[in-house]
Amino acid sequence: GDSVTQMEGPVTLSEEAFLTINCTYTATGYPSLFWYVQYPGEGLQLLLKATKADDKGSNKGFEATYRKETTSFHLEKGSVQVSDSAVYFCALHPFGRQLTFGSGTQLTVLP
């Protein structure tokens, strides 16, 4: 079945550090891939998405590239801010079905 394996957390970084959160997936067909973010006390929000191989999703300085050959969708940001502290979820969305989420990665950015 479909599955998402996400980098274990928690991750603690200093402000302006480089961020990578690894995500790999197993799925049949060609799912769309998403990163969702959950800020403290808030609901899930879409951060970025990619719908086909080699697509790069980007938003708020975050980027992720849909790599079919390595079945990966790693999240990166060149310079994190304190306001980026949140839980990040990688997810895949196969054709006509529900989202399958990774376990989530807690990110804390220290000033």
Added chain:
Amino acid sequence: GAGVSQSPSNKVTEKGKDVELRCDPISGHTALYWYRQSLGQGLEFLIYFQGNSAPDKSGLPSDRFSAERTGGSVSTLTIQRTQQEDSAVYLCASSLAPERSSYEQYFGPGTRLTVT
């Protein structure tokens, strides 16, 4: 327009009682999903409605869980004879037709259920 809304925001109930959780999706969204977020289990799919089709109930953990969607809009998730392991945040999401898997799912704020 308004986003996905859920009520109540918090619910504390005694073990063995029934609870109903409500979701109002975004107007015009034909697909509605219920997920559960709990410690140690992450985000789990529960049930999915699309238009007038029969719902996909493959994620419901037991027959104590059921859901309905009236008039293709509001949905109610019912948990009968609640158990402590049902304690979690129950999330509702809606989207445009899911035949296009690129369509984003918009999430509500969730209902935090605590079973004592």
